[in-house]
Amino acid sequence: MNSFSRQDVLRILQISSRQLLGWEKAGLISQREIYTFQDLGQLRTLRSLREDDVSSASIRHSVAAMQAVAGMSNPLQEASLVRTGTRLAFRCDGAMVDPIRRQLLFDFERVERQTATSEVRALRRASDGIKGIQELFVAAVQAEETGEKHRAISLYEEMLRVDPDYAPGYINLGTIHFHLRQFVRAEELYRQATEKDPGYVLAFFDLGNVLDELERPDESIAAYQRAVELAPRYADAHYNLALAYERKGERRAALRHWQAYAKLDKSGPWSEHARTQIRKLLDGEKLSISWRAASYIAPVKGMADLQVLQRLN
Known part of the structure; x- marks a missing residue:
């Protein structure tokens, strides 16, 4: 393929x-x-x-x-x-x-690769006879396309044995488990991706998704927030954060991320949904302010008038 x-x-x-x-x-x-x-x-x-x-x-x-x-x-x-x-x-x-x-x-990373530990070099040599990363990836994708999920899992696991630090491999494998609704295993793999590459934005985003499915909203929000910290213009992370905050009833936090999303994605169905939510939240905030104002007494000028107001209160 x-x-x-x-x-x-x-x-x-x-x-x-x-x-x-x-x-x-x-x-x-x-x-x-x-x-x-x-x-x-x-x-x-x-x-x-x-x-x-x-x-x-x-x-x-x-x-x-x-x-x-x-x-x-x-x-x-x-x-x-x-x-x-x-x-x-x-x-x-x-x-x-x-x-x-x-x-x-000066290529620091190349020098670091050349001075890799003997254990890592031995691991690479031990992979002789196993298909290369590219072939394994293509075979895994082909297995997914033909519905052979378990074969795809085996291929991705083999790929990670060849290169245990390949963070995208954990993501792909975690996504298969996610779609199989094996959320606990998916969480483990996404967490491994964040550990292998702490700057891998997608790993934190996917981790937030699976934690949301596991109904652990605080942890899900923390993962999405980390994704936003790493990439402030990551629109989808703002979108999911807004949804998560709405489910928790934290309207102001949700509003902030809906607004961020609307600035990043200016057209399309998701953008329109974000703008609709912004209008709803702002209308709700106006109603809340209006309700609080029902018993409000406007300030008046002069000390005597202030003393009268104090007595009335």
């Missing part, structure tokens, strides 16, 4: 159709109906960068600069895009390049 439909992409990457459409409109990826495995990698990179609050404009400018510097037609596929502080760089041909400044950067 080397091609994926648009719906496959939305499900595998756990993104919404509006997110994908937004990336297409921003020129970050071409609009299409069939995607390759390489396209999935490109989209996963985009998702991670957007969750880290890297703007579409910054990504687009860095890609254009890399095309000019290295003569690449598609840097997101031909090189690895990484964030270095507040800037973006690309790894290619054993070097790390800042295409806007046209500078070579």
Whole structure:
């Protein structure tokens, strides 16, 4: 299985159709109906960068600069895009390049990989004879598509044995258990993803979803809040936070996140729902203020009048 439909992409990457459409409109990826495995990698990179609050404009400018510097037609596929502080760089041909400044950067992560412990290297060698991560991923997705959920689970588990630190693998495996309504196991896997990569926004978002299903609202809200802290412009996290606060009766907190969502998503059914909730909450707040004002006595000028009011009270 080397091609994926648009719906496959939305499900595998756990993104919404509006997110994908937004990336297409921003020129970050071409609009299409069939995607390759390489396209999935490109989209996963985009998702991670957007969750880290890297703007579409910054990504687009860095890609254009890399095309000019290295003569690449598609840097997101031909090189690895990484964030270095507040800037973006690309790894290619054993070097790390800042295409806007046209500078070579010192690749700390590459050095760390080269000095990995003997135990990790032994683990990699022990994986000889097992399919590579890419093949395992494709086989797992294919198993999901044909309804072989348990085979998909086995493949993802094998992938994690090959690379125990691969946080997205925990997410994919957790999502299968989530859809099987095996929420306790899904929670375990999502938590492992947050431990393997504490900056993985989607892990905290998915953890919030499963905790919501487990009817643990305070923990669910905490997970969503962590996602928002990591990526303040993560619209879906604001949306789910607003719903969670509404269920707890915390209207003002819900209003704050509905408003945040409406600013980030300006059109579509979800945006309209958010705006409807904002109107309802504001109308309810007006009624509450009006009710409290029923016994209010307007202030008057002068000490004598104040003394009269005090006696009346």
